[in-house]
Amino acid sequence: MTDLPAHARVVIVGGGIVGCSVAYHLALRGxxxxxxxxxxxxxxxxxxxxxxxxxxxxxTHNLTRLAQYTTELFATLEADTGQATGFQQRGSVSVATTEARFEELKRGASMARVFGLAVNVITAGEVKEMVPLANVDDVVGGVHLPxxxxxxxxxxxxxFAKGARARGVIIRxxxxxxxxxxxxGRAVGVTYLLDGEVGAAGEV
Ligand SMILES: Cc1cc2nc3c(=O)[nH]c(=O)nc-3n(C[C@H](O)[C@H](O)[C@H](O)COP(=O)(O)OP(=O)(O)OC[C@H]3O[C@@H](n4cnc5c(N)ncnc54)[C@H](O)[C@@H]3O)c2cc1C
Known part of the structure; x- marks a missing residue:
């Protein structure tokens, strides 16, 4: 028999960054x-x-808010879990080689400012200053997010997995x-194969 519980309030399928993040966030909320x-x-x-x-x-607004939350979270995740993440805020530069793309970048920059994000609209010359190896011959402009x-x-x-486990989540x-x-029509459980044995857990 497996040592997994026969019942769990939530069963997460998959231990990629999404599954482990969901486990961590559920645990954070108790x-x-x-x-x-x-x-x-x-x-x-x-x-x-x-x-x-x-x-x-x-x-979109929602994706920008989610990305902003992610950046704030990554800045504190290591301190919360004790697991090094390698997160470094070095900033990014996105460039446009057409006026239409530059307009799109500038629209995104305006939206980002609404959420309080630091964002600078920059010229091709400024792109070159920040990224000296870049060929900016056809660059119309860009945005820099520090x-x-x-x-x-x-x-x-x-x-994420360590933080979830520390709060009681079982990861197998x-x-x-x-x-x-x-x-x-509602998910109520799963069957799984572990060490050659079949087990079942629910609710999902
Ligand atoms: C080349 C490349 C570069 C990328 N670069 C970036 C980047 O710079 N920034 C960024 O934000 N995103 C990037 N992405 C996207 C990012 O990698 C994915 O969005 C993210 O990893 C998805 O995570 P996930 O947990 O949903 O999926 P996965 O990491 O695929 O996790 C799913 C897990 O489920 C498990 N699984 C599947 N079926 C079962 C089952 N039946 N039972 C149990 N377990 C199961 C799998 O083994 C797997 O571990 C990149 C992707 C690629 C391919």
Whole structure:
């Protein structure tokens, strides 16, 4: 028999950065009757391939707010969990090579300012000053966000997992969810394969 509980209030399928972040945020809000099942190892999916760029300029208000929250969170995650994340706020430069794209960047910059983000609209010459290796021959202009950064996606995911575990979440690797059980169109449980054994947990 597996040592996983037969019941959990929340079952999370997948231990990439999204699953581990959901586990962490549930735990932060006091929901700790949570089991996360990962079929392989944490971060072994798409998260492993990510470049780790953390940008705040997004196409919609909600995505901008989410990106802003993410940046603030990454700045404190290491202190909260004790797990180094590799997060560094080095800033970012986005460039436009057409007037239309430059307009789009400037619109995004205006929206970002509404949310209190530091953002500078810059000329091609200023792009060159900030990124000396850039060829700016066809650059119309750009935007610079000093608060943007880069993180290590694997270590950041581990930090979420560590923070979740510390608050009581159970995270189990090499546990493949086989089926999501439903009743009246609602997910109520899962079956999973762990160490060659079949188990079940609900509610989902
Ligand atoms: C080349 C590349 C570069 C990128 N660069 C950036 C970047 O710079 N910045 C950025 O923000 N985003 C970037 N991304 C996007 C980012 O990587 C993804 O948005 C993010 O990793 C998605 O995380 P996830 O947790 O949803 O998925 P995943 O990391 O894929 O996690 C899903 C997990 O679920 C597990 N799983 C699947 N099925 C089951 C099952 N049946 N039972 C149990 N577990 C299961 C998998 O093993 C996997 O670990 C990049 C993506 C790529 C490919």
């Amino acid at each position: 929901v700790t009757d949570v089991v996360l099942l990962e079929r392989s190892e944490l971060t072994s999916g798409t998260t492993w391939h990510a470049a780790g760029l953390v940008g705040q300029l997004r196409a 608060g943007d950064g880069v993180t290590n996606p694997v270590d950041t995911t581990r930090a 690797e090499h546990a493949r969810v086989e089926r999501i059980l439903t009743e009246h």
